[in-house]
Amino acid sequence: MHAPVVTTGRDLRLDLFRGLALWLIFLDHIPSNVVAWGTIRNYGFSDATEIFVFVSGYTAAFVYGKEMRERGFIIAGAHVLRRVWQIYVAHVFLFAIYLAEISYVATSFENPLYAEEMNILDFLKQPEVTIVQALLLKFKPANMDILPLYIVLLLLFPPILRLLQFRASLALGASVLLYVLTWHFNWNLPSYPEGHWFFNPFAWQLLFVFGAWCALGGAQRLGAVLQSRITLGVAVAYLLFAFVITLTWYLPGMGQYVPHWLEQLIYPIDKVNLDALRFAHFLALAVVTVRFIPREWPVLKSRWLWAPIVCGQHSLEIFCLGVFLSFAAHFAMVEISGAIWMQLLLSAVGILVMIAVAGLLSWYKRAEGRTGSRPKKTPDADLAGGEA
Amino acid sequence: MNRAIAVPVAALAAALSLIPGARASEGQPCDIPGYLLSGNNELKHVTEAVQKEKRLTIAVVGTGSSILAGPDGPRSAYPARLEAVLKAKLPSVAVKVVSLVRTRMTTEDLAKGMEKLVNDEKPDLVIWQTGTLDAIRRVDPDEFRAALEEGVETLHKGGADVILMNMQYSPRTDIMVPLGPYADNMRVVAQQHEIPLFDRLAIMRHWSDIGAFDLYAAGKDNVLAQRVHDCIGRGIASMIIDAAHLHPESKAAQ
Numbered sequence: 001m002h003a004p005v006v007t008t009g010r011d012l013r014l015d016l017f018r019g020l021a022l023w024l025i026f027l028d029h030i031p032s033n034v035v036a037w038g039t040i041r042n043y044g045f046s047d048a049t050e051i052f053v054f055v056s057g058y059t060a061a062f063v064y065g066k067e068m069r070e071r072g073f074i075i076a077g078a079h080v081l082r083r084v085w086q087i088y089v090a091h092v093f094l095f096a097i098y099l100a101e102i103s104y105v106a107t108s109f110e111n112p113l114y115a116e117e118m119n120i121l122d123f124l125k126q127p128e129v130t131i132v133q134a135l136l137l138k139f140k141p142a143n144m145d146i147l148p149l150y151i152v153l154l155l156l157f158p159p160i161l162r163l164l165q166f167r168a169s170l171a172l173g174a175s176v177l178l179y180v181l182t183w184h185f186n187w188n189l190p191s192y193p194e195g196h197w198f199f200n201p202f203a204w205q206l207l208f209v210f211g212a213w214c215a216l217g218g219a220q221r222l223g224a225v226l227q228s229r230i231t232l233g234v235a236v237a238y239l240l241f242a243f244v245i246t247l248t249w250y251l252p253g254m255g256q257y258v259p260h261w262l263e264q265l266i267y268p269i270d271k272v273n274l275d276a277l278r279f280a281h282f283l284a285l286a287v288v289t290v291r292f293i294p295r296e297w298p299v300l301k302s303r304w305l306w307a308p309i310v311c312g313q314h315s316l317e318i319f320c321l322g323v324f325l326s327f328a329a330h331f332a333m334v335e336i337s338g339a340i341w342m343q344l345l346l347s348a349v350g351i352l353v354m355i356a357v358a359g360l361l362s363w364y365k366r367a368e369g370r371t372g373s374r375p376k377k378t379p380d381a382d383l384a385g386g387e388a
Numbered sequence: 389m390n391r392a393i394a395v396p397v398a399a400l401a402a403a404l405s406l407i408p409g410a411r412a413s414e415g416q417p418c419d420i421p422g423y424l425l426s427g428n429n430e431l432k433h434v435t436e437a438v439q440k441e442k443r444l445t446i447a448v449v450g451t452g453s454s455i456l457a458g459p460d461g462p463r464s465a466y467p468a469r470l471e472a473v474l475k476a477k478l479p480s481v482a483v484k485v486v487s488l489v490r491t492r493m494t495t496e497d498l499a500k501g502m503e504k505l506v507n508d509e510k511p512d513l514v515i516w517q518t519g520t521l522d523a524i525r526r527v528d529p530d531e532f533r534a535a536l537e538e539g540v541e542t543l544h545k546g547g548a549d550v551i552l553m554n555m556q557y558s559p560r561t562d563i564m565v566p567l568g569p570y571a572d573n574m575r576v577v578a579q580q581h582e583i584p585l586f587d588r589l590a591i592m593r594h595w596s597d598i599g600a601f602d603l604y605a606a607g608k609d610n611v612l613a614q615r616v617h618d619c620i621g622r623g624i625a626s627m628i629i630d631a632a633h634l635h636p637e638s639k640a641a642q
Contacts, residue, residue: 031562032593102564109560109606113613116452116520117561119492140526142566195528198569248579249572253426255579267576271569272529330563338559338596338604 012300012309013293018055019312019358022322023351024048029143029326032333034340035347040285042250044242045269049146050282053204056150056315057211065161065216077158084154090320091147095134098141101327133192140191143323145198152189152201153208160209164216172218175209178202183273196272203273207282232291235284242281310358317361318354325350418600418619420591425627429582431549434632437512443482444474446628447509447548449498450517452491453556456613462487464614467515469621477629477636486511494522495532499539506546514543515586515624517553519570526566533573540581550583551627557592559604584631586624595619 024039025048041047060080068076106121123130123139133139137148163171181187182203188196214222225231245266248254269275299305311318329346336342437444448454448467456465471485486509490498495518505514516539522532536552543550554574555567571589578585596603601616629636 029563032557032559032596098564105560105564110608111560111605111613112457112608112610113603113616114453114556114558114561115457116491117524117556117558117565119452119521120524120561120564122524142564191526193525195526195531198526198566249575251423253423253428256428258579263580267580268530268533268573270530327563334560334604334606340597 011295012305013289013295013297014055014058015309015312016300016305017051017289017312018059018315019308019310019318021048021051021055022311022315022318022354023308025052025146025319026322026326026350026354027347029323030329030333030343030346030350032338032343033329033347034343042246044239044246044285045275045281046278046285049199049271050207050274050278051285052146052315053149053153053207054211054282054286055312057153057208058215059211060154060157060208061161061164061212061215064157065165065212068158068161068165073158073162076161080154080158084151087147087151087154087316090316091137091144091151092135094144094147094320094323095141097324097327098144099131101331102141104331129192136192138190138192140198143326146319148197149199149201149204153205156205157208157212161212164209164212168213168216168218172209172213175206175213179206179274188272198272200273207274207279226287226290231287235287238280238284239288242277242284307355310362311354314358314361318358321354321357322350325353418595418622420623420626421594424587424591424594425623425630427584427631429578429584429631431513431551431584431628431632433512433547433549434628435634438478438481438632438634442480444478444484444513445509445511446470446474446483446485446513446515447505447511448485448487448489448515448517449501449505450489450515450553451493451498451521452489453520454487454489454517455491456610456617458610460610460614464617466617466620466624469618470515470624471621473622473625474628477625478634479637492521494525494527494535495519495539496527496535499535499542502539502542503546506543506548511548513549513551513628515551515553516540516543517588519567519574520555520565523555523565523567523570529569529573532570533577536574536577537581540577540583544581549632550581551586551624551631552578552583553586553624554589557589557596557603559596560606584627586627588620591620591623592616 024041027033027036028039028041028048030036036042039048064076064080067079102120102124106124109118130139134141137151140148160171160175163174179202182200187202188200191197210218219226245258248258266277269277271278293300300309329350332346333342434444448470454465454467455461462468465487467485467487467489471483474481474483474485488501488505488509490501498516498518502514505511518536519532540550540552552574554571558565567589575585575587592601592603595601595616600619601612603616605612628634
């Protein structure tokens with residue numbers, strides 16, 4: 001096999017940014033949270049989802065790519081499928097929590113101001129349909145779109161990985177082609193009760209495959225471009241542009257500064273189908289990041305960044321925990337207080353719990369390694385970055 | 389080149405200058421900070437109807453959150469409150485607000501009825517409240533936007549001004565109903581068609597944040613619902629007067 005073995009050892013930057021993305025997703029998932037104003041989605045077109053999908057593609061290629069080279073397509077493919085199953089189970093677990101939350105609301109809430117919002121309880125009137133549709137990944141409640149996207153992306157990953165190893169450019173080209181065709185023909189998977197998937201897998205695969213491509217040598221091929229001052233200048237200019245446009249969303253009075261032709265050009269910025277403006281915004285962020293945070297940056301190994309890195313290393317567990325904690329935080333805001341101090345407190349406590357659990361998971365892993373009770377032959381999808 | 393720099397700088401300056409204004413207006417319930425109401429989109433048909441014909445017909449098209457239940461419902465919901473406030477502020481104008489609310493309707497359903505509405509009521513202004521059921525049912529954001537645009541264009545062709553009104557801020561259900569993409573699309577459609585957006589979501593959020601209303605309340609509190617609707621009615625009235633460049637006569641006339 002002549003696939004280039006490029007990445008030796010772990011790139012802690014990936015764990016760091018996935019960990020940070022997990023925190024941001026948690027903060028964004030708590031509704032009405034003032035802390036969420038600090039998250040990147042309010043300052044540009046892309047948000048934590050892009051970081052998360054890219055890093056997951058990168059780490060999936062890194063982990064399973066190594067295994068596929070060493071142990072073959074069948075074994076690596078089987079391990080990918082086992083990971084898919086784990087993510088599916090995690091998704092069903094989150095759905096159970098959602099059902100508990102919505103049932104609680106159904107029995108406790110009767111404010112006449114919100115008669116219309118109570119239509120959300122329609123889903124409880126036909127539990128047999130709702131639950132089956134959820135198991136089929138067609139009914140996806142709010143905040144539960146990311147795991148189904150991963151399930152589809154990973155399910156199709158083994159053959160893509162194979163192609164990436166032998167003909168990397170061809171694989172990336174095929175991914176771009178699928179993205180373009182998806183935009184042209186409006187392909188997407190159906191949802192229940194209507195509509196389509198909120199993260200269209202046929203479009204979002206581009207970011208996942210691009211991440212995988214970078215992991216398998218693409219990043220080095222792009223090296224010269226990434227180091228160029230022109231690239232950096234363009235990236236910074238684009239980030240500033242996105243920031244100013246985003247400001248006009250929150251301050252309607254500023255809308256007058258955006259010329260009409262520009263509005264016609266950029267809107268709508270489509271999250272469902274990973275709008276090119278979002279993708280470009282992610283790329284610009286990535287360019288600036290790799291420029292200023294080198295791979296061997298000593299701080300990455302210091303205790304200052306231990307917390308986000310350890311969260312990023314247990315992504316599936318910490319993602320699920322984050323969704324659970326956002327429900328718990330919402331419950332506390334509703335039942336105790338929704339005041340700003342409470343929002344700050346819940347955000348901080350939630351992140352501390354995420355760090356504590358991630359630390360505990362690392363400890364388990366080390367303890368198991370020491371006793372030798374579980375010899376590691378299979379790739380450690382968590383440590384090198386799971387795919388959730 | 390100069391212009392390329394001047395635009396963002398001016399934008400930032402505008403953003404910064406607005407923040408103290410927002411703080412200054414806190415305190416009284418119903419108050420809406422300037423940055424949530426101010427826009428540059430005008431209501432030309434309204435201006436014309438009021439100045440030339442001394443009459444103003446407004447139609448409210450919406451769903452469940454534009455009505456209130458109970459015997460007091462019809463006169464305490466925001467369409468009736470809007471009519472009362474406008475009549476007080478513009479005593480010499482014949483103001484009529486028609487409420488055409490239908491529950492359990494998606495934006496697409498409502499858009500289909502716009503042509504008939506324009507023909508039947510001949511409104512100068514249509515206030516279109518929508519988005520909630522679309523978010524609950526998670527309608528395709530693309531289809532949602534297409535339906536909004538279709539509805540707005542039908543109304544414009546029929547000679548009516550439009551104000552879009554987005555969803556309510558509902559802290560108890562907001563973790564279950566993903567409003568974000570729908571609110572974003574309503575803002576984009578408003579910007580592109582140069583129509584005012586009554587950002588009910590941000591405004592009610594503001595009222596909740598400053599403690600004007602306890603929107604977390606779970607019980608059957610009709611008083612709260614009525615007060616909120618009264619404030620919404622006042623808010624839209626200010627928006628109409630502002631966007632149509634009308635001059636309230638209330639103090640002189642009363």
